[in-house]
Amino acid sequence: MQTRMTEMLGIKHPIIQGGMQWGGLAELASAVSNAGGLGILTALTQPTPDDLLKEIERCRGMTDKPFAVNLTILPTIKPVPYEEYAQAIVDSGIKIVETAGRNPEPYLPLFKDAGIIVIHKCTSIRHSLKAQKIGCDVVSVDGFECAGHPGEDDVTNMILLPLAARRLKIPYVASGGLGDGMGLAAALAMGAEGINMGTRFMVTKEAPIHDKVKQAMVDASELDTSLIYRTLRNTARVFKNSVAERVLEIESRDGPTSFEDIQPLVQGVKGRELFEGGDLDKGIWSAGMVLGLIDDIPTCEELITSIVEEAEEIISQRLNQLVSA
16 A cells, blocks of 8 residues: 555555654554554653653664654643754654644754655644645644644544645645544545554553553543643643543633643643553543544554555455445
8 A cells, every 4th residue: 555655754554653742652653663654752752852862762773664753842831942852853863753733834944954754733724734835745634533632623534634635735644533444545535645643553552551541542432532721722632531521620610711720630740640650530641532443452563454454455345346336
C-alpha cells in the first residue's frame, strides 16, 4: 500500500503514531517504526532539550527505520524554551517533525534549512490552508473525534477530509477516530495519504503506560470522553474520570471560569504519575472517541499488520465487488 506519504517519509505503511505527552518515548516510537509505520517521540515529554537529544539517540539504538519528533506549542503553566527544543531537534539530525498547537511559522526557517519535513496538525480547513501557505510539507487533519485539542469548530472528519481533498495541494493524513482497517480505507477514499493514530497506539503492549490505564481504555466506550476547557476556548478531549467530571463541574458554574480554579486538577505532572502508577483518578489524560473501537492490547506490529490487511481486503474485495456488480 504505497501513497505519497509512504514515499515522502520512507515508511512501509501509511500509518503514523501521533505525538502524545508522557507516552511518546523510545519504546513506543521504535516499535511503530520497526512495524513499518512512523513512530514519533514527544519533545516536551523530556524535561530538557538535552534529555530530548538523549532520547533520540536511545530510539536510534532501537530502530534503524525513520522516526519523527513532535513539538507541541501550547500555553503552559511553566514556560517552555521552545527555541531550544527546536534547535535540539535540528542538532540531532532528525528529518521529520510533527508540530501542533500554535502556528509553527517561527520555527520553519530553522527546520527547512536543515531539510526537515514538517507535518502540522490542524483542526480546521482554514488552518490547514495557512499551514500550506507558510511552507509546511504535510497537514494532519484532526477531526472533532480526536483526543487532545480538537479546536472550537466541532467539525468531524467526514466533512474535513473531503474539504481537504478539494482545497489542499500538499498531502494530508487523517487524524481522529481512527483505529482499524475500515478507518484507513475510509481515509484513503476521502483523499488522505495515510492516518495518524494516538489513542489507539496508547493501548499497545509497547506503550509506556500502566496496564490499568490500558485496560480502562479497552473497557471504555465511545461515550467515555469529556470535553474540558470549553469555557476557556481551549477545548481538550480527555478520558472521562472523576477529575474530568470535577473540571466540568467547575466550568458549569455561573460566570467566567478562571484557570486557577482548575489548575491543581490538571497539572501535567499528575498525568505522568497516572501513566506510571495506574491510579485512574490521579489526573487527566487525552483520549479520543476511538475508545469505542478498542477491544484488545496488541503489539504495535500486530496492530499495524491487522489494520493494513483489513484495509487492503476492503479495498480489493468488498469495494471492488460493489463496483464490478
